[in-house]
Amino acid sequence: xxxxxxxxxxxxxxxxxxxxxxxxxxxxxxxxxxxxxxxxxxxxxxxxxxxxxxxxxxxxxxxxxxxxxxxxxxxxxxxxxxxxxxxxxxxxxxxxxxxxxxxxxxxxxxxxxxxxxxxxxxxxxxxxxxxxxxxxxxxxxxxxxxxxxxxxxxxxxxxxxxxxxxxxxxxxxxxxxxxxxxxxxxxxxxxxxxxxxxxxxxxxxxxxxxxxxxxxxxxxxxxxxxxxxxxxxxxxxxxxxxxxxxxxxxxxxxxxxxxxxxxxxxxxxxxxxxxxxxxxxxxxxxxxxx
Amino acid sequence: xxxxxxxxxxxxxxxxxxxxxxxxxxxxxxxxxxxxxxxxxxxxxxxxxxxxxxxxxxxxxxxxxxxxxxxxxxxxxxxxxxxxxxxxxxxxxxxxxxxxxxxxxxxxxxxxxxxxxxxxxxxxxxxxxxxxxxxxxxxxxxxxxxxxxxxxxxxxxxxxxxxxxxxxxxxxxxxxxxxxxxxxxxxxxxxxxxxxxxxxxxxxxxxxxxxxxxxxxxxxxxxxxxxxxxxxxxxxxxxxxxxxxxxxxxxxxxxxxxxxxxxxxxxxxxxxxxxxxxxxxxxxxxxxxxxxxxxxxxxxxxxxxxxxxxxxxxxxxxxxxxxxxxxxxxxxxxxxx
Numbered sequence: 159x160x161x162x163x164x165x166x167x168x169x170x171x172x173x174x175x176x177x178x179x180x181x182x183x184x185x186x187x188x189x190x191x192x193x194x195x196x197x198x199x200x201x202x203x204x205x206x207x208x209x210x211x212x213x214x215x216x217x218x219x220x221x222x223x224x225x226x227x228x229x230x231x232x233x234x235x236x237x238x239x240x241x242x243x244x245x246x247x248x249x250x251x252x253x254x255x256x257x258x259x260x261x262x263x264x265x266x267x268x269x270x271x272x273x274x275x276x277x278x279x280x281x282x283x284x285x286x287x288x289x290x291x292x293x294x295x296x297x298x299x300x301x302x303x304x305x306x307x308x309x310x311x312x313x314x315x316x317x318x319x320x321x322x323x324x325x326x327x328x329x330x331x332x333x334x335x336x337x338x339x340x341x342x343x344x345x346x347x348x349x350x351x352x353x354x355x356x357x358x359x360x361x362x363x364x365x366x367x368x369x370x371x372x373x374x375x376x377x378x379x380x381x382x383x384x385x386x387x388x389x390x391x392x393x394x395x396x397x398x399x400x401x402x403x404x405x406x407x408x409x410x411x412x413x414x415x416x417x418x419x420x421x422x423x424x425x426x427x428x429x430x431x432x433x434x435x436x437x438x439x440x441x442x443x444x445x446x447x448x
Numbered sequence: 449x450x451x452x453x454x455x456x457x458x459x460x461x462x463x464x465x466x467x468x469x470x471x472x473x474x475x476x477x478x479x480x481x482x483x484x485x486x487x488x489x490x491x492x493x494x495x496x497x498x499x500x501x502x503x504x505x506x507x508x509x510x511x512x513x514x515x516x517x518x519x520x521x522x523x524x525x526x527x528x529x530x531x532x533x534x535x536x537x538x539x540x541x542x543x544x545x546x547x548x549x550x551x552x553x554x555x556x557x558x559x560x561x562x563x564x565x566x567x568x569x570x571x572x573x574x575x576x577x578x579x580x581x582x583x584x585x586x587x588x589x590x591x592x593x594x595x596x597x598x599x600x601x602x603x604x605x606x607x608x609x610x611x612x613x614x615x616x617x618x619x620x621x622x623x624x625x626x627x628x629x630x631x632x633x634x635x636x637x638x639x640x641x642x643x644x645x646x647x648x649x650x651x652x653x654x655x656x657x658x659x660x661x662x663x664x665x666x667x668x669x670x671x672x673x674x675x676x677x678x679x680x681x682x683x684x685x686x687x688x689x690x691x692x693x694x695x696x697x698x699x700x701x702x703x704x705x706x707x708x709x710x711x712x713x714x715x716x717x718x719x720x721x722x723x724x725x726x727x728x729x730x731x732x733x734x735x736x737x738x739x740x741x742x743x744x745x746x747x748x749x750x751x752x753x754x755x756x757x758x759x760x761x762x763x764x765x766x767x768x769x770x771x772x773x774x775x776x777x778x779x780x781x782x783x784x785x
Contacts, residue, residue, distance in 0.1 A: 206651035206652070206653065207651055315738055315739075316505075345504045345505055345678065345739075346504075346678055346679070346680065346719075346722065346723065347504055347718070347719060347722050347734060347735040348734060348735075349722075349724075349734070350722050350724070350733060350734035351734035354734070372651065372652070374652075374726065375681075375723075375724040375725060375726055376724050378724070378726055378729070379724040379729055379730075402726055412653060413652065413653065414726065416652040416653045416655070416656040417652055417681065417726060418652075418655075418656070418679065418681035418682045418684065418685040418686075419681055419684065419685070419725060419726060419727075420680045420681045420683075420684045420708065420720065420723045420725065421684055421708065421725070421727075422684045422685070422704045422705045422708050423705070425685065426656060426685050427656050427660060431653075431657065
């Protein structure tokens with residue numbers, strides 16, 4: 159089965175080493191996942207802080223390299239691809255980061271983040287075509303071009319800024335979008351619009367999405383599959399409906415039990431913390447392990 | 449007065465109402481005009497009950513929390529209203545009297561405890577600091593044994609090991625720091641606890657643990673708690689009452705179960721609708737438009753402006769049923785229904 163992007167038994171260890179006094183920290187421990195070419199899905203990578211989800215995202219983006227195992231793009235190891243292939247990889251695998259403000263230069267208008275990738279990757283033949291593409295991308299994420307272009311980043315709301323980032327990713331006609339906590343810095347009422355945009359990119363344009371998040375509720379809403387990470391290990395993975403509705407691993411159960419549901423009649427926290435913690439340590443991982 | 453005497457006098461003067469806020473206004477003077485961050489908010493809360501104030505960023509909820517503690521900083525100022533705790537209007541007190549009320553009558557669990565603890569002070573000293581300042585000044589200093597005992601008791605109440613007393617904040621995890629902040633806030637058995645997004649920086653499992661601790665302590669003290677937050681899920685799980693803020697105004701307040709089941713204000717309705725759940729997948733509906741800018745906001749319904757409508761006149765605060773009130777605007781009442 160051809161996959162666009164595939165992690166094969168990746169492990170990432172920080173610290174340790176020959177002369178280091180620090181202890182080794184295994185941020186990602188032997189995790190495999192693949193993004194299918196033919197049937198692009200939304201895969202959620204969920205976990206709490208320290209679970210290794212962001213490290214896994216960085217490995218998939220080629221920003222960090224694995225200590226062992228490999229990340230393959232179109233079947234080729236990321237560390238071995240040529241310059242031109244890497245350039246193509248940079249276009250086809252687009253990141254969206256947590257803090258939309260951090261991705262902007264505050265002195266440039268938002269036009270800059272939209273037009274410069276178009277120019278860099280020569281996505282448009284002419285200036286008119288570029289403008290047309292940008293407008294289309296903005297509309298796709300629910301923004302009105304006339305109200306967005308020509309403004310400085312601080313003149314947009316957090317939700318708008320993040321949607322511009324989704325539009326930017328979209329402009330490069332990627333095959334994969336890797337979104338690391340794209341909505342955690344955004345107000346709850348605006349989250350829906352951003353996630354809706356991401357979800358539509360998957361459904362309408364066939365872009366595979368990796369959605370890295372700590373929030374199981376939104377993960378459940380938009381993804382097809384989910385991977386639950388705990389302290390660098392993949393503890394449970396599978397179809398999102400099964401994992402959320404019938405969690406098998408004690409950690410997944412604890413996580414779901416701890417989510418405050420917006421329904422006063424469904425009380426949280428039924429599980430006993432200490433007993434569950436004990437079980438988590440010994441339980442084997444559940445679900446696909448390639 | 450010793451702590452014990454004080455506690456009994458507190459329950460003696462207990463008239464049932466923990467805190468009564470009347471027409472509270474907090475204004476910021478800016479070069480472009482007055483920003484009414486809290487624009488005539490009224491609510492009351494019974495002793496021992498929990499209320500949550502929710503709203504988007506910029507709705508004025510944190511400004512309100514600070515005003516309840518009278519910690520509003522320039523260019524902000526409390527422009528009017530009353531905050532009555534234990535029969536006393538806090539806004540009438542002078543600075544020194546108010547300083548003594550804080551921690552003693554009204555205590556704050558701050559947002560992000562990581563930044564509110566002193567990094568170069570041991571936890572035990574931070575726990576004792578407030579106590580010293582408020583009750584044991586001058587001659588009757590606490591003995592060493594008493595100190596150790598008090599600290600241990602406070603730590604124990606928030607499920608922290610006695611060893612934490614000798615630690616510095618950087619040695620603690622986020623959840624532990626928040627527990628220390630809760631221990632400090634409850635150290636003088638206040639009547640009112642204001643918790644400003646106490647768990648927004650914590651993971652869900654830790655959040656649940658910390659909130660359960662906070663709830664247990666509050667129940668033990670029979671204190672009222674005002675939880676400020678934006679997480680409707682947390683509100684649904686933790687509070688008895690909920691107040692929804694929009695553009696500096698309270699638009700709906702009522703018992704949690706009623707408000708979640710049948711919200712009356714269109715903004716509350718959309719807020720609840722926009723929440724993703726774990727029970728069923730649904731179409732995402734965001735709230736249309738952008739939150740109102742508070743600068744020179746007109747008198748009329750603020751939510752109307754968001755959906756492109758207008759009501760020029762001030763709208764009334766009406767009672768729907770017991771404990772349930774809304775700002776009733778005829779123009780947008782059925783919006784999103």
